[in-house]
Amino acid sequence: MWDYSETVKEHFYNPRNAGAVAEANAVGDVGSISCGDALRLTLKVEPDTEVILDAGFQTFGCGSAIASSSALTEMVKGKTLDEALTITNQDIADFLGGLPPEKMHCSVMGREALQAAIANYRGEEWEDDHEEGALVCKCFAIDEVMIRDTIKANNLSSIEDVTNYTKAGGGCSSCHEGIEKILSEEMAARGETFVPGAVGKKKEGVVKLKSPKPEAAPVVAAAKGKLTTVQRIRVIEEVLEGLRPALKADGGDVELIDVDGKNIYVNLVGACSGCQMAAMTLGGVQQKLIETLGEFVKVVPHSERPVAIEGV
Amino acid sequence: MADIYLDNNATTMVDPDVVAAVMPFFSEQFGNPSSLHNFGNKVGFALKQARQSVQNLLGAEHESEIIFTSCGTESDSTAILSALKAYPERKEIITTVVEHPAILNLCDNLASEGYTVHKLKVDSKGRLDLDEYARLLSDKVAVVSVMWANNESGTLFPVEKMAEMAEAADVLFHTDAVQAVGKIPMNLQDTSIHMLSLSGHKLHAPKGVGVLYLKRGVRFRPLLRGGHQERGRRAGTENTIGIVGLGKACELALQHMEYENTTVxxxxxxxxxxxxxxxxxxxxxxxxSNRLPNTLNIAFEYIEGEAILLLLNKQGIAASSGSACTSGSLEPSHVMKAMGIPYTAAHGTVRFSLSRYNTAEEIERVIEAVPPIVAQLRKLSPYWGANGPIENPEQAFAPVYA
Incomplete structure (x- = not known):
């Protein structure tokens, strides 16, 4: 059985705002393909102030889907539509005291129902912009669609690449067989053959959860006549600045702490910090930095920096 | 009130008599059954007795046809991989769409290695089409593997007939009988079944022990090679505690066979x-009309199984479900899908599986508990109106799926 928090259980056993709201003027019907759950959210919005006066849900789904729906209705009541739109799926999960990785999609469904209902109220067409697949990496909650898309977009050809770009496979490594299978298929589709790394060489280049050894002094850019350290840091700051609006939209932010060779140390703050999706966020930041700098870099949470090189 | 356990197809309570039988093997009876001295010899004798008990329950002709393994999955893998090794020129396997993952995932993996896997389809009641099966049997087939009883619906398959058909076509026949052994009578010596898998913990023995029945004379290639244990067919020091427990459990299962098929x-x-x-x-x-005596699988339309299980669990009732959410997988049960059960019902299937320990009072308590739980969840369902399902539920509620 799932390891549900007490709050999840409480909202499942005693759901708030179950049923459709009378005189609703906003309806959002969404479903999660990954488990077959579906949710109808009905809102009663005060037209002048756009304040949500009442919210109700009807859910076909499991315990955490019902709890997420219940939590969502509690969270949106009394908020204006614009305020409500700032609620992220992580906020829903946090409100419930966390959800198991396999169940995070329940909170995503909640957020999407809210977006759909508000679009409905405003007479807009809501389009879903994300697709979910089977969970591959349980350590970092990365699904198949994400891995496949990243492999396609970046022509990846090794497990190390996949881990560097998405973080998938960077934890317990049990999913490496699954990642290899996806890699083989995607590489075959572009006319290449997957070649496994040498035995024992595998771990090189993988973003370590806890870096074991300090890296050698940076020999990268300057030696190759590319960017000076100052220039590099400037480029990195620019990239982070560009990503900031997206992070802020989710209630978080990123801050550059240090650059040490190919290791870039950052702090995730706000909603990003401690978020189960932090790894994905870091993966996204890293991908952008690799593209812009044209070299391989690792983005490492400052908290995971080895003590030995602190302050170097 | 004590909790009610109706999930015996998942695993069973170890029978107290089985516990008593295995206790000495944790302490004074620690010898290695392969040893010559008294310490080992006594244990060796206990294994022989256990082997005979399994033989009796299965109706096997010879006790040497019983190979102890670590679990049902190991027995399944051993059987299928052995057939492929023994008949390397044969590259086809016949199985069904409703097998346990122990067979299905192995077959899918073999398919990725170049084998052709034929999966027999089932109809809406989970029955196979034997004409389709007959057409597929050929000298290209290395092995047929069909479960004796389905773990989710309890549906029984005509494995004895299918084994005869296989033998007539000169093809090996294996059955995953993990759910059937101990619940229905069998007499393997009268059948053409060449290999059969069973698992101890499904019939009140401890976990970690299984059996591969291998009919005498059937070509066999071991999965584990090494020592001479199990006559060289499954190397590795014997799990004496599990094996002794399984022997006792088989003895008890045989005694209770009639009770299982009448009272249960x-x-x-x-x-x-x-x-x-x-x-x-x-x-x-x-x-x-043709299922295991202990299994009941009910689809509750318009609600989801995990939610039902959680509410049952709150009242101390243990059952299981074919909903996607209970497994963390993408799809509702492959068995329900194969039978063409509509999506809004497949997610709401609940399996109640009984054992000889359940009582009439317990059953009445469950009958009391279920209707309000279903009603409570339907009240939350977008497919359900004030007094029943909404009109044209699939059209009236058609969410955007992502």
Missing amino acids: AALRDRLQAGILAAVPHAFVTGDP
Whole structure:
């Protein structure tokens, strides 16, 4: 059985705002393909102030889907539509005291129902912009669609690449067989053959959860006549600045702490910090930095920096 | 009130007599059965006795046809991989769409290695089409593997007949009988079944022990090679505790065979009648006229199984479900899908599986508990109106899926 928090259980056993709201003027019907759950959210919005006066849900789904729906209705009541739109799926999960990785999609469904209902109220067409697949990496909650898309977009050809770009496979490594299978298929589709790394060489280049050894002094850019350290840091700051609006939209932010060779140390703050999706966020930041700098870099949470090189 | 355990197809309680039988093997009876001295010799004798008990329950002709393994999955893998090794020129496997993952995932993996896997389809009651099967049998087939009883619906398959058909076509026949052994009588010496898998913990033995039945004379290639244990067919020091426990459990299963097929079956029928009488829009899945005596699988339409299980669990009732959410997988049960059960019902399937330890009082308590739980969840369902399902539920509620 799932390891549900007490709050999840409480909202499942005693759901708030179950049923459709009378005189609703906003309806959002969404479903999660990954488990077959579906949710109808009905809102009663005060037209002048756009304040949500009442919210109700009807859910076909499991315990955490019902709890997420219940939590969502509690969270949106009394908020204006614009305020409500700032609620992220992580906020829903946090409100419930966390959800198991396999169940995070329940909170995503909640957020999407809210977006759909508000679009409905405003007479807009809501389009879903994300697709979910089977969970591959349980350590970092990365699904198949994400891995496949990243492999396609970046022509990846090794497990190390996949881990560097998405973080998938960077934890317990049990999913490496699954990642290899996806890699083989995607590489075959572009006319290449997957070649496994040498035995024992595998771990090189993988973003370590806890870096074991300090890296050698940076020999990268300057030696190759590319960017000076100052220039590099400037480029990195620019990239982070560009990503900031997206992070802020989710209630978080990123801050550059240090650059040490190919290791870039950052702090995730706000909603990003401690978020189960932090790894994905870091993966996204890293991908952008690799593209812009044209070299391989690792983005490492400052908290995971080895003590030995602190302050170097 | 004590909790009610109706999830015996998942695993069973170790019978107290089995516990008593294995206790000495944790302490004074620690010898290695292969050793010559008294310490080992006594244990060796206990294994022989256990082997005979398994032989009796299966109706096997020879005790040497019993190979102890670590679990049902190991027996399944050993059987299929052995057939492929023994007949390397044969590259086809016949199985069914409703097998346990122990067979299906192995076959899918073999398919990726170049084998052709034919999966027999089932009809809406979970029954196979034997004409389709007959057409597929050929000298290209290395092995047929068909479960004796389905773990979710309890539906029984005509494995004895299918084994004869296989033998007539000169093809090996294996059955995953993990759910059937101990619940229905069998006499393997009268059948053409060449290999059979069973698992101890499904019949009140401890976990970690299984058996591969291998008919004498059937070509065999071991999965584990090494020592001479199990006559060189499954190397590795014997799990004496598990094996002794399984022997005792088989003895008890044989004693209770009639009880299982009369009293337990009657309790199951009472549970089915009681629930269906009180809950509208619910139906039995599988083939009710031909299923295990202990298994009842009901689809509750328009609600989801995990939610039902959580509410049952709150009242101390243990069952299981074919909903996607209970497994963390993408799809609702492959068995329900294969039978063409509509999506809004497949997610709401609940399996009640009984054992000889269940009582009539327990069954009445479950019959009391289920209807309000279903009603409570339907009240939350977008497919359900004030007094029943909304009109054209699939059209009236058509969410955007992502």
